[in-house]
Amino acid sequence: MADAVLDSSAVLAVLNGEQGASVVAAVLDGALVSSVNFAEVFGKLIERGVASADARRAIEAIDLNVVDYDLPLAERTGELIVGTRELGLSLGDRACLALAEREQAPAYTADRRWSKARIGVQIRMIR
Numbered sequence: 001m002a003d004a005v006l007d008s009s010a011v012l013a014v015l016n017g018e019q020g021a022s023v024v025a026a027v028l029d030g031a032l033v034s035s036v037n038f039a040e041v042f043g044k045l046i047e048r049g050v051a052s053a054d055a056r057r058a059i060e061a062i063d064l065n066v067v068d069y070d071l072p073l074a075e076r077t078g079e080l081i082v083g084t085r086e087l088g089l090s091l092g093d094r095a096c097l098a099l100a101e102r103e104q105a106p107a108y109t110a111d112r113r114w115s116k117a118r119i120g121v122q123i124r125m126i127r
Contacts, residue, residue, distance in 0.1 A: 002065075003030030005100035007109035008040040008092055010126050015041070015058055020110055020126030028062060032103060035069045036077075036095035073098050080119060087113045097121050 004027040011033060013020045024031075033041075038059070045055035067073075076098040077091065084094060093111065097119065100107035106122040107114070114123045 002032045002103045002105040003027050005096055005103060005105050005107050006031050006033045007096045008037045009110035010108040011041045012044060013110060013126055014062055023126040024108055032067050033064045034095045034099045035066050036092050038066045040092045067099060083119050084117055087116055
């Protein structure tokens with residue numbers, strides 16, 4: 001069991017030195033990130049003009065524990081559309097929640113909409 005599962009917004013808070021970064025940094029060593037959320041973080045850095053090699057180095061510097069997105073996680077992510085659709089949660093959001101549920105760990109995010117989700121996963125807001 002992991003100590004935490006991080007949403008893309010939580011990882012980006014650390015990488016960008018945003019509000020809430022200290023909350024995430026406190027659990028980073030025992031935290032997991034879905035490979036779907038890794039892709040989101042990597043993509044956001046690329047969108048902002050960061051070179052691919054630099055984006056990779058930045059992510060490696062915080063030593064993320066990335067979990068491969070497998071078929072059971074994919075199925076659960078799909079199931080979570082019921083109960084999260086009205087909140088507007090994305091595929092990446094649901095992938096994070098599915099991993100948190102599987103690991104029985106709290107999910108860390110900056111997305112306030114998650115606090116309204118009633119799916120049995122503990123949500124921890126970073127700001």
